Amino acid sequence: MKFFSLDSDFHKYGTILFDLIVLSALWFITVFLTLGLLSPLANAAMFNSMNHTLIEEDGYMMQSYFILFKKKFFKALGLTLIGILLFGMASFNIYTVVSGIFKASFLLPLYLLVFAEVTIIMLFASALLAETDMTLKQLMKYGFLLSNKHILVTLACLGSIVALGYLCVMYNPMFMLIGLAPLFLLHTWLIYTKVFSKYHLDKLI
Numbered sequence: 001m002k003f004f005s006l007d008s009d010f011h012k013y014g015t016i017l018f019d020l021i022v023l024s025a026l027w028f029i030t031v032f033l034t035l036g037l038l039s040p041l042a043n044a045a046m047f048n049s050m051n052h053t054l055i056e057e058d059g060y061m062m063q064s065y066f067i068l069f070k071k072k073f074f075k076a077l078g079l080t081l082i083g084i085l086l087f088g089m090a091s092f093n094i095y096t097v098v099s100g101i102f103k104a105s106f107l108l109p110l111y112l113l114v115f116a117e118v119t120i121i122m123l124f125a126s127a128l129l130a131e132t133d134m135t136l137k138q139l140m141k142y143g144f145l146l147s148n149k150h151i152l153v154t155l156a157c158l159g160s161i162v163a164l165g166y167l168c169v170m171y172n173p174m175f176m177l178i179g180l181a182p183l184f185l186l187h188t189w190l191i192y193t194k195v196f197s198k199y200h201l202d203k204l205i
Contacts (some may be wrong), residue, residue: 045064
């Protein structure tokens with residue numbers, strides 16, 4: 001039957017759905033088995049696989065995911081340490097205000113803004129890690145510059161992260177399993193087609 005043929009929409013979108021499920025599983029395995037230490041590497045692998053497999057349609061899912069593990073492993077660990085430091089400082093500032101240790105509630109919006117800024121910088125840095133051979137300093141520098149220059153893309157990425165977090169906290173944590181891959185696919189499309197496509201990334205190094 002044509003409905004089940006290799007050229008049918010059923011096969012095409014069924015394959016995409018299967019790829020999204022497998023990529024979500026790979027991300028969770030990578031992150032949880034390493035207690036989050038390989039989160040930037042897992043993010044970069046997701047970006048790489050999403051871009052090559054689902055957007056450009058010129059690669060193989062498993063190969064595109066794991067190809068970065070050998071090439072970018074130690075650099076990703078450096079990005080992890082930077083992330084721990086920045087998220088730790090931002091989270092501590094928020095905690096001191098919320099808990100009442102530091103009675104300056106007027107600073108809470110600023111601290112939340114800083115946390116959001118760190119989140120989006122690390123997101124862009126992970127995408128740059130997947131696509132370039134930038135040093136850690138360059139990853140953070142251009143993660144900051146590109147995320148702030150393309151503010152509409154940044155807001156869309158932040159909004160989708162907040163929306164998924166809200167669904168997980170207010171309704172069911174299972175939304176994380178369901179929504180992770182579509183979230184990365186959205187971020188990949190936004191960052192790669194709306195930002196990276198405007199630059200010759202290799203010339204930024």
